[in-house]
Amino acid sequence: MRNLLQGVMALTLLFFTAISAMANETILTVSGIPTDSGALRVQEYDLAQLRDIGEVSFTTTTPWTEGEQTFTGVPLSKLVASLNLQSGVLMATAVNDYAVEIPMSDALQDGPIIAFLRNDKQMSVREKGPLWIVYPYDSDAKFRTEIVYSQSIWQLDRIMVSD
16 A cells, blocks of 8 residues: 555656646747847747736637637737737747748737637647647637638747748
């Protein structure tokens, strides 16, 4: 019985250590950020840094899931504002190198978020995570178009800013 208890305690410690390591791991890299000097810089984010920008949640249906889903993440508008980006295009790329262009004009206050939780749980790569650009599809017909659906990239891990 003592060995069983020690085993459970060891697994619990291992689990929390893994969660802590994930919290400090870079999950999003944004490159091509212009600076005042004209140089371009790179910004890396771990989960805590993304959360510090400000998070929101909304519930919506998607073409890729069943039933209503609640997504929590950083609004694309807040990420763009935190980087002082005014115009251009965001080239969002997934872990498998699938990429989509998202115009900066899509970074609306009530627009897409970079979701890191679905139904209050972190998403694994298998579950379309760790990050997924999700629009509030049910809130407005303008978010239910083929263009918007194509911009709803999952397994997101990097964004490149371009003109």
